[in-house]
Amino acid sequence: MWGISTHMSVRNIGKLSAMKRSSENNDANSYIETLSMTEMETSLPVRKEVDNSFTHSQFVSDKSEQQDINAPEEKTQNKGLNLRSRQEYFIPPPGDVPVRRFPQAVIIGFGKCGTRAMLTFLSLHPYIVIHHEEVHFYTEDKLYAKGYKWYLNQMPFSYSNQVTMEKSPDYVCSNRARQEIAEHFPDCKLIVLVRNPVVRIVSAFLQRFRFKEPSQRPPMNVTYMNTKTNEFNPNASAVDVGIFHKHLSPWLRTFSRDNILVVSDESLTTDPLSVLKRAEKFLNIPPMLNEDNFYYNETSGFYCCRRYSTDEQPRCMNINKGWKHPELPADDEKMLYDFYRPHNKKLFKLLNETYNWEKT
Ligand SMILES: Nc1ncnc2c1ncn2[C@@H]1O[C@H](COP(=O)(O)OS(=O)(=O)O)[C@@H](OP(=O)(O)O)[C@H]1O
Numbered sequence: 474m475w476g477i478s479t480h481m482s483v484r485n486i487g488k489l490s491a492m493k494r495s496s497e498n499n500d501a502n503s504y505i506e507t508l509s510m511t512e513m514e515t516s517l518p519v520r521k522e523v524d525n526s527f528t529h530s531q532f533v534s535d536k537s538e539q540q541d542i543n544a545p546e547e548k549t550q551n552k553g554l555n556l557r558s559r560q561e562y563f564i565p566p567p568g569d570v571p572v573r574r575f576p577q578a579v580i581i582g583f584g585k586c587g588t589r590a591m592l593t594f595l596s597l598h599p600y601i602v603i604h605h606e607e608v609h610f611y612t613e614d615k616l617y618a619k620g621y622k623w624y625l626n627q628m629p630f631s632y633s634n635q636v637t638m639e640k641s642p643d644y645v646c647s648n649r650a651r652q653e654i655a656e657h658f659p660d661c662k663l664i665v666l667v668r669n670p671v672v673r674i675v676s677a678f679l680q681r682f683r684f685k686e687p688s689q690r691p692p693m694n695v696t697y698m699n700t701k702t703n704e705f706n707p708n709a710s711a712v713d714v715g716i717f718h719k720h721l722s723p724w725l726r727t728f729s730r731d732n733i734l735v736v737s738d739e740s741l742t743t744d745p746l747s748v749l750k751r752a753e754k755f756l757n758i759p760p761m762l763n764e765d766n767f768y769y770n771e772t773s774g775f776y777c778c779r780r781y782s783t784d785e786q787p788r789c790m791n792i793n794k795g796w797k798h799p800e801l802p803a804d805d806e807k808m809l810y811d812f813y814r815p816h817n818k819k820l821f822k823l824l825n826e827t828y829n830w831e832k833t
Pocket of ligand 1: 583588589590675676677680738742775789790
């Protein structure tokens with residue numbers, strides 16, 4: 474048995490259906506106090522028997538994943554690889570039944586820093602069960618108002634020795650997310666992706682105008698200049714997000730350092746296996762991923778992944794990731810590198826780790 478704490482498992486959270494929603498009981502702890510396993514067992518569509526052929530995709534909406542990853546032409550490349558079936562890898566505890574659990578690990582940010590690839594690669598692991606779409610529970614007022622019962626109901630079914638995960642890249646900039654996770658899930662494992670913040674700005678620009686033809690897009694400086702005064706705008710959200718130390722410091726003060734894993738997009742794009750090996754250790758799950766789970770896709774210039782069995786299709790991130798970046802105007806680029814340099818230094822000091830984020 475691998476030692477992930479499931480301190481907010483459904484076992485502890487009975488009688489949800491009987492609870493009335495109010496702002497006072499928008500509180501995960503209050504569910505613990507009203508334990509009623511019988512009611513919970515009847516209210517969830519759990520399977521009658523433990524079934525090793527269970528896969529999370531049977532239980533969750535797979536919509537975004539279907540959109541995200543698809544590399545049919547490369548299926549034949551799986552032959553002869555060390556990819557065993559999920560059933561060979563994963564053994565649920567005897568008598569265990571899959572139920573919904575609050576996330577024990579969350580990718581909290583930063584947007585445009587590889588969060589989707591990280592989640593997708595983590596989902597290769599049989600001991601990890603993910604919610605595919607971004608939840609934004611803490612950051613969207615109308616979702617937060619629905620309460621923890623709603624949040625729990627978004628989560629996929631899992632066995633007690635699996636880790637439930639979600640990713641919402643805006644949590645890292647949210648006080649509410651930090652305070653709520655600290656209060657209700659203090660042992661939650663937090664994963665943070667960072668990236669050269671100048672490159673991140675270009676990526677954020679492309680994301681914002683992704684539905685426009687290149688010729689129809691505004692100039693890139695709309696994301697970092699005050700277009701009325703034509704001055705640099707450090708408060709523009711695309712700029713502010715990249716001041717990583719500012720957003721990360723409060724998390725590092727709130728949570729144990731051992732519960733925060735920081736990964737750079739650059740390492741994820743060049744060596745996903747090493748990153749995933751670190752993540753396995755961090756999440757305290759058995760080391761199961763190997764080099765056969767990843768392959769470099771020459772067309773996209775990114776790694777794609779294969780799951781457990783040779784019969785499954787290899788998967789790549791969808792076309793919204795990994796666009797060719799347009800070049801920043803030279804003066805703007807210099808200005809942005811100069812702006813971020815001292816902030817990056819503060820981040821490196823905070824993390825005791827340095828990334829090469831100078832212009833290459
Ligand atoms: N394997 C693989 N395939 C595709 N893309 C990869 C991969 N690994 C990391 N990345 C990087 O992920 C960047 C997008 O970041 P996010 O997934 O965090 O974006 S989002 O906030 O969820 O929209 C994306 O940024 P862009 O290249 O600017 O699109 C990539 O740099």
